[in-house]
Amino acid sequence: MPKIAFLFPGQGSQAVGMAREVAERHDEARRLVERADEVLGTSLKGLMFEGPEETLKQTENTQPALYIASAATLAVLRGAGIAPAAVAGHSLGEYTALYAAGVFDYETGLRLVRTRGLAFAEAGKARPGAMAAIIGLDNDNVEELCRAVSSPGSVAVCANFNDPSQTVISGDPPAVAAACDKCKEAGAKRALPLPVSGAFHSPLVEPAADTMRRALAESVLAAPGCTFVNNVDATVLTDPTAIADSLVRQVTSSVRWVGCVQRLVAEGTEAFVEVGSGKVLAGLCRRIAKDIPCHTTDTWEAVEKTIEVLR
Numbered sequence: 001m002p003k004i005a006f007l008f009p010g011q012g013s014q015a016v017g018m019a020r021e022v023a024e025r026h027d028e029a030r031r032l033v034e035r036a037d038e039v040l041g042t043s044l045k046g047l048m049f050e051g052p053e054e055t056l057k058q059t060e061n062t063q064p065a066l067y068i069a070s071a072a073t074l075a076v077l078r079g080a081g082i083a084p085a086a087v088a089g090h091s092l093g094e095y096t097a098l099y100a101a102g103v104f105d106y107e108t109g110l111r112l113v114r115t116r117g118l119a120f121a122e123a124g125k126a127r128p129g130a131m132a133a134i135i136g137l138d139n140d141n142v143e144e145l146c147r148a149v150s151s152p153g154s155v156a157v158c159a160n161f162n163d164p165s166q167t168v169i170s171g172d173p174p175a176v177a178a179a180c181d182k183c184k185e186a187g188a189k190r191a192l193p194l195p196v197s198g199a200f201h202s203p204l205v206e207p208a209a210d211t212m213r214r215a216l217a218e219s220v221l222a223a224p225g226c227t228f229v230n231n232v233d234a235t236v237l238t239d240p241t242a243i244a245d246s247l248v249r250q251v252t253s254s255v256r257w258v259g260c261v262q263r264l265v266a267e268g269t270e271a272f273v274e275v276g277s278g279k280v281l282a283g284l285c286r287r288i289a290k291d292i293p294c295h296t297t298d299t300w301e302a303v304e305k306t307i308e309v310l311r
Helices: 021-026 026-038 044-050 057-079 094-099 106-126 139-149 173-185 203-217 240-250 257-266 280-288 302-309
Strands: 006-008 086-089 130-135 155-163 168-169 190-193 271-274 295-296
Touching: 006 057, 006 094, 006 257, 021 026, 021 057, 021 302, 026 044, 026 057, 026 106, 026 203, 044 057, 057 094, 057 106, 057 155, 057 302, 086 257, 094 106, 094 240, 106 203, 130 173, 130 240, 139 168, 155 173, 155 257, 155 280, 168 173, 168 203, 173 190, 203 240, 257 280, 271 280, 271 302, 280 295, 295 302
Parallel strands: 006 086, 006 271, 271 295
Antiparallel strands: 130 168, 130 190, 155 168
């Protein structure tokens, strides 16, 4: 078996029907989906399986739903004997990566992502922001242009370094709009506003960081059982206190996904598996580490194919 890194998707990868096939075909996957409703006292199962899409897209629902879907798919892979040597997750997906690494149990992770989703939603209401995807301009240029248009009262920052020529920016609407214009003038192919409820991974959502600091202080974290690469620094973390600190910093810091994938490659990764809904991370991996295969698991057929290839 090759040295495998499991990757866990974040917000934007949700879709009505997520995890339905694995829950229908695998007992442990179904138990995890149903357990989530018991723990949270809500019907996320129905929302995940049937929608409506607009309700699923609400941040407070999207974040736990993605965690549940990835955990359910993880159960199928584990049951087939597919285990990761390393893990990483994109933004919200970092929590599922930590669950996969044994840093906390399923219920603890579930409560943390529910708290995080609610905190992000509240921060977005308290200080409305904007986000946009910049396509076709290198990360350093985008970062420089964000600094150029920012002022003390209106900021634009890089939220996600997704691949070498795709950067998501975040901040106050006027600054984000100005940064988009500057990026297009500098040669960006596109500057696409994103339909989000707040300026995630920017100083505008600082109250959510305070909420997560308190929630993590009340949670039990252990050392990871495999290599874990964090978003904020794209480094390997082993100390539970450092992991908790990185999760707090992640709220207002850039997701350094390019660095995460490059670090996993440096750790000897021979194959990636995107665990859960969608194929976003597989697409990014092809542009960051094109020589290393990335398998997807967003359908039952894809899960079966991935297991067959990796066994």
